Amino acid sequence: MRQITVKKIMEMKGKEKIVMVTAYDYPSALIADKAGIDIIFVGDSLGMVVYGDENTLNVTMDQMLYHTRAVAKAVKRGLVLADMPFMSYEVSIEEGMKNAARLIQAGADAVKIEGGYDHRKLVKRLVRAGIPVMGHTGLTPQRYLRLGGYHITGETEEEIEEIIKDAKALEKAGAFAVVLEFVLSDVAKLVTEEVNIPTIGIGSGPHCDGQVLVWHDLLGVYEHAPPFVKKYADLRSIIQLALENYREEVKEGRFPSGKYYWEFLDKEDFEKKKRRVMEKLLEDELEE
Numbered sequence: 001m002r003q004i005t006v007k008k009i010m011e012m013k014g015k016e017k018i019v020m021v022t023a024y025d026y027p028s029a030l031i032a033d034k035a036g037i038d039i040i041f042v043g044d045s046l047g048m049v050v051y052g053d054e055n056t057l058n059v060t061m062d063q064m065l066y067h068t069r070a071v072a073k074a075v076k077r078g079l080v081l082a083d084m085p086f087m088s089y090e091v092s093i094e095e096g097m098k099n100a101a102r103l104i105q106a107g108a109d110a111v112k113i114e115g116g117y118d119h120r121k122l123v124k125r126l127v128r129a130g131i132p133v134m135g136h137t138g139l140t141p142q143r144y145l146r147l148g149g150y151h152i153t154g155e156t157e158e159e160i161e162e163i164i165k166d167a168k169a170l171e172k173a174g175a176f177a178v179v180l181e182f183v184l185s186d187v188a189k190l191v192t193e194e195v196n197i198p199t200i201g202i203g204s205g206p207h208c209d210g211q212v213l214v215w216h217d218l219l220g221v222y223e224h225a226p227p228f229v230k231k232y233a234d235l236r237s238i239i240q241l242a243l244e245n246y247r248e249e250v251k252e253g254r255f256p257s258g259k260y261y262w263e264f265l266d267k268e269d270f271e272k273k274k275r276r277v278m279e280k281l282l283e284d285e286l287e288e
């Protein structure tokens with residue numbers, strides 16, 4: 001069992017901010033865990049930042065399983081959370097249960113689903129079966145086509161009501177936390193006050209119980225990062241510079257230099273071996 005459990009995450013509400021970041025592979029998960037991140041999250045945003053799609057709708061259960069396995073192998077301390085991809089839980093509760101179980105068996109400690117009120121029965125069944133669930137309301141990217149893009153939420157009375165209703169339904173169904181994505185901060189504050197489970201914001205302001213960001217956005221790797229992202233590093237230019245240096249050194253014959261390769265110390269020994277090998281190759285050729 002990892003150090004950070006869903007129980008600990010729930011106890012952090014109102015006491016200590018929860019920090020969550022996405023990770024999709026072994027090395028990034030290792031670094032995130034070493035950095036003391038509380039929740040290491042295999043998000044379906046990987047469809048965009050790792051596979052280059054324009055939305056998250058093409059992500060499959062198989063992809064989520066591969067990436068969850070890689071992340072799970074790296075993480076010793078943080079809670080490993082995996083996203084349920086588009087259409088892996090909408091068709092039926094049975095299918096949702098089975099797919100959630102596959103993510104848990106791949107090494108996740110909990111799963112996240114988009115939506116709240118609409119999925120309250122599934123959440124209840126999963127929690128009863130022993131699978132911790134995080135909900136997700138506000139902007140729900142899996143509804144990209146219906147929403148017509150990624151827009152801020154919580155402006156109208158209907159939207160405010162829907163967001164509160166989702167959060168409350170999730171709490172009642174036994175979810176351990178809820179993501180509030182791209183919600184006006186006043187609304188995120190209201191929801192955070194209205195429910196007893198932690199709210200984890202992304203683009204939703206400082207009043208949430210925690211924050212989540214996408215790895216490639218906050219490290220400056222992804223070129224289309226949303227406007228609410230703070231870039232904590234500019235890895236893209238660092239990586240590009242390193243690759244340009246590598247290219248230049250190879251082109252100019254400066255890499256590999258002496259310390260990066262090995263040669264025979266006894267040149268006579270090599271000449272003897274070389275002669276024998278060349279003779280043998282010649283014989284073999286004549287035989288053919």
Ligand SMILES: Nc1nc(=O)c2c([nH]1)NC[C@@H]1CN(c3ccc(C(=O)N[C@@H](CCC(=O)O)C(=O)O)cc3)CN21
Binds near residue numbers: 048151182202224227
């Ligand atoms: N790399 C990445 N980071 C994310 O935070 C993220 C994903 N991918 N994929 C899934 C969702 C989608 N998210 C997004 C993506 C884009 C905007 C964005 O650019 N909004 C613009 C245009 C909105 C509009 O058209 O009205 C904005 O200016 O607000 C917001 C949230 C957040 N999530």
Ligand SMILES: CC(C)C(=O)C(=O)O
Binds near residue numbers: 022043046202214
């Ligand atoms: C934007 C976050 C919350 C997410 O669901 C993802 O990265 O897939």
Ligand SMILES: [Mg+2]
Binds near residue numbers: 044045141
């Ligand atoms: Mg997601």
